[in-house]
Amino acid sequence: MSxxxxxxxxxxxxxRGCKLLFSGFHAPELGRIEEFRNxxxxxxxxxxxxxxxxxxxxxxxxxxxxxxxxIPGLVDLHVHAPQYAQLGTALDVPLEDWLQTYTxxxxxxxxxxxxxxxxxxxxxxxxxxxxTTTALHFATIHVPATQKLAEICLAKGQRALVGxxxxxxxxxCPPDYRDSTAQDAVDGTRAVIDHINGLPDNNGMVFPVVTxxxxxxxxxxCLEGLGKLAAETGAHIQSHIxxxxxxxxxxxxxxxxxxxxxxxxxxxxxDNAVFAHGTHLSDSDLDLxxxxxxxxxxxxxxxxxxxxxxxxxxxxxxxxxxxxxxxDVSGGPTASMWETARMGISASRIxxxxxxxxxxxxxxxxxxxxxxxxxxxxxxxxxxxxxxxLPVGAFxxxxxxxxxxxxxxxxxGTVRIWPEDKTEAPNDLFLEKLLYTVxxxxxxxxxxxxxxxLQKNQG
Ligand code: GUN
Ligand code: FE
Numbered sequence: 001m002s003x004x005x006x007x008x009x010x011x012x013x014x015x016r017g018c019k020l021l022f023s024g025f026h027a028p029e030l031g032r033i034e035e036f037r038n039x040x041x042x043x044x045x046x047x048x049x050x051x052x053x054x055x056x057x058x059x060x061x062x063x064x065x066x067x068x069x070x071i072p073g074l075v076d077l078h079v080h081a082p083q084y085a086q087l088g089t090a091l092d093v094p095l096e097d098w099l100q101t102y103t104x105x106x107x108x109x110x111x112x113x114x115x116x117x118x119x120x121x122x123x124x125x126x127x128x129x130x131x132t133t134t135a136l137h138f139a140t141i142h143v144p145a146t147q148k149l150a151e152i153c154l155a156k157g158q159r160a161l162v163g164x165x166x167x168x169x170x171x172x173c174p175p176d177y178r179d180s181t182a183q184d185a186v187d188g189t190r191a192v193i194d195h196i197n198g199l200p201d202n203n204g205m206v207f208p209v210v211t212x213x214x215x216x217x218x219x220x221x222c223l224e225g226l227g228k229l230a231a232e233t234g235a236h237i238q239s240h241i242x243x244x245x246x247x248x249x250x251x252x253x254x255x256x257x258x259x260x261x262x263x264x265x266x267x268x269x270x271d272n273a274v275f276a277h278g279t280h281l282s283d284s285d286l287d288l289x290x291x292x293x294x295x296x297x298x299x300x301x302x303x304x305x306x307x308x309x310x311x312x313x314x315x316x317x318x319x320x321x322x323x324x325x326x327x328d329v330s331g332g333p334t335a336s337m338w339e340t341a342r343m344g345i346s347a348s349r350i351x352x353x354x355x356x357x358x359x360x361x362x363x364x365x366x367x368x369x370x371x372x373x374x375x376x377x378x379x380x381x382x383x384x385x386x387x388x389x390l391p392v393g394a395f396x397x398x399x400x401x402x403x404x405x406x407x408x409x410x411x412x413g414t415v416r417i418w419p420e421d422k423t424e425a426p427n428d429l430f431l432e433k434l435l436y437t438v439x440x441x442x443x444x445x446x447x448x449x450x451x452x453x454l455q456k457n458q459g
Contacts, residue, residue: 012062015401016450017045021061024070025431027378028394030317033428036070036395043401046203047450052395067409067417068444069434071377072393073133073402074337075384077297078238078276078326080138081149081162082107082116084123088333095244095306095331100174103330107140107165108177116145117152123335124156128453130336131404131443134159134384134392136238136274136297136326138211141165141179143188147195154199154206157453159392159402161236163211164192168222182221186229193233204400205449207236214240215251215262227267236388237268241275241296244307248280260285269294272389276326278316279307286312286319295322295387298379300347301340302328310351313344314368317375324384325376338438341380345371373432405445406438413442 020041027033040056043049064070083103090102110116127135137153137160139146146164153160166185167173179185193208210230212218218226230237241259242248248259255262260281263269271293278296281289289296298311316323325340326332332340348371354364371379385393392402408415415437421430446454 012064012445013452014450015043015062015447015452016047018043018450019056019061021058021063022068022070023064024395025377025428026072026394027374027382028396030378030383031374033374033377033431035428035431041395041401043450047401047448049395049397049399049401051397064405065407068405068407070403070405071434072381072395073404073446073448074131074380075324075388075393076127076132076135076327076335076337076340077274077295077324077384077387078299079127079135079329079335080331081120081123081329082110082140083330084335085119087330087335090330091305091333094246096246098306098331104174104177108174110140110142110145113144113148116140116142116148120149120152121156123329124152124158125455127335128156128158128446129443130338130440131446132158132335132337133402133404133446133448134388134390136161136209136236136388138163138165138213138238141167141177141185141188143191146192150192150196150199150206150208154202157205157448157451159205159390159400159448161207161209161238161388162192162196163209163238164189165211165213166222166226167213167217169217169219172217178217179222182219182225185218185222186225189226189229190233193229193235208233209236209238210268211237212239212268214243214247215255215259216247220266223262223266223268230270231267237270237273238297239263239268239275241278242280242285243277245280258282258285260288263294264288264292274324274387276328277303277307277311279303279309279311281312283315286316286321290319290321295324297326297328297387298323298344299326299328299332299340300343301333302326302331303347304343306331310347310366312351312366312368313348313371317371322383322387323379324387325380336440337380338435341376342436344379345373345376373435374428377431377435400448401450402448403445404443404447406434406442407444408434408442410442410444414439415442
């Protein structure tokens with residue numbers, strides 16, 4: 001498409017092959033914010049970023065409307081897609097009861113493909129509308145419904161990594177919701193990998209993921225088989241790691257080691273492997289993960305309900321671990337990465353400061369330095385992209401144009417602009433304001449591969 005032949009809102013539907021005139025922000029590295037003011041971004045015909053210039057030639061460029069601010073799309077590193085059907089409920093019991101009482105019975109219903117399609121469609125629409133352009137999804141044990149989730153992501157244009165959940169251990173999994181054997185779990189996983197890799201027009205949009213639910217729900221044979229399958233296919237891996245006292249202790253008792261050591265033993269701790277929570281990881285577990293190139297999905301809201309501890313985020317970052325945020329729908333009661341990132345900042349401050357006013361200040365907190373909004377912005381965008389080994393999360397040549405536009409002037413939104421916001425000086429405090437005040441109504445455009453996926457803005 002040539003930029004000369006299109007104008008206005010229509011042009012914003014499909015930016016492939018266009019030159020875009022925009023203002024905005026990205027965080028190409030942890031802690032470094034770069035601001036763009038009337039910059040020029042050029043897209044290739046496949047939605048790849050060809051160049052980004054602060055003082056580029058504006059001739060023939062498509063301008064973003066006044067008041068719109070462009071940032072990279074948000075990455076959700078941990079979503080249980082079926083659990084969207086119980087979002088905001090059932091959080092009054094510990095993890096082990098929540099799984100058996102509410103979650104396994106709910107997920108068992110995804111044997112019904114129509115029900116699955118209804119829930120999955122609503123989730124992907126809602127995530128895109130909130131600005132989540134990439135997501136790492138747990139589906140259920142069911143092969144057809146998992147394949148359906150991948151197809152829905154592809155059709156709606158969410159960059160997605162989708163895994164059939166493997167869970168075969170009769171000790172922890174109910175009879176009506178488990179893989180009948182370890183071999184079944186591995187075969188089903190392979191069937192989904194083959195299906196996703198064979199989807200027509202899937203050019204780096206949807207990926208398969210080897211997905212052992214967590215160590216307690218998988219037999220050793222299952223974990224071993226999945227490790228081999230991941231090595232053979234090169235697929236991504238996801239699971240839960242050291243999430244709660246109960247879970248961490250269960251693995252210690254059964255395997256005689258930590259979760260991280262167990263995953264390493266089964267060939268599951270490696271590059272492109274993302275583990276959720278990690279609140280109970282020891283320093284040596286964090287080292288082991290870093291050495292193996294594994295990443296963490298930090299789920300600060302969910303951890304409040306299930307973990308009994310705050311993830312040692314600063315320690316993970318200091319070790320060079322890739323960390324992104326996860327909503328953990330529905331262990332976290334929102335699909336919004338905005339709320340998740342805000343909680344990530346709050347949790348890190350609580351971890352730093354401690355909670356008990358009666359203790360002297362110097363003994364009250366963990367001693368770990370908090371993160372600020374700059375680091376949270378990186379973690380929510382490029383941090384997640386790096387964890388997945390995908391070229392997303394920053395406006396850099398060679399990356400995909402996965403981006404969102406925030407309309408700061410939207411009357412129905414929650415961003416309010418005052419004269420002092422309009423300073424000409426570089427001003428990353430404006431980004432801080434956006435991180436804290438944006439809501440769904442402010443999100444005016446959501447592009448993956450250069451195509452606007454937001455229904456309300458389609459031509
Ligand atoms: N551990 C095993 N399964 C789950 C799940 O669905 N959610 C969370 N938060 N932890 C888990
Ligand atoms: Fe989870």
